[in-house]
Amino acid sequence: MKKSIAIALGALFMAGTAFAAEDFATADANADGQVTAEEAAAAAPEITPEKFAEADANGDGALSAEEYAAATAG
Numbered sequence: 359m360k361k362s363i364a365i366a367l368g369a370l371f372m373a374g375t376a377f378a379a380e381d382f383a384t385a386d387a388n389a390d391g392q393v394t395a396e397e398a399a400a401a402a403p404e405i406t407p408e409k410f411a412e413a414d415a416n417g418d419g420a421l422s423a424e425e426y427a428a429a430t431a432g
């Protein structure tokens with residue numbers, strides 16, 4: 359019983375990860391590998407300017423796939 363719940367949660371987690379990757383490609387409107395504040399605002403309104411700045415770990419004003427995942431993680 360507990361084991362099947364763990365498997366179900368694992369499957370959910372993997373599905374979420376796949377969705378996030380797809381989400382990044384969608385958000386990156388010009389496909390340059392970076393999501394700008396404008397692209398993020400258009401694709402993911404839940405990323406507030408505060409969240410964007412927080413997720414932009416290297417401070418270059420754009421989100422890489424990794425940074426975008428952090429921004430959308432919650």
Ligand SMILES: [Ca+2]
Nearest residue numbers: 386388390392
């Ligand atoms: Ca872009």
Ligand SMILES: [Ca+2]
Nearest residue numbers: 414418420421
């Ligand atoms: Ca960045």
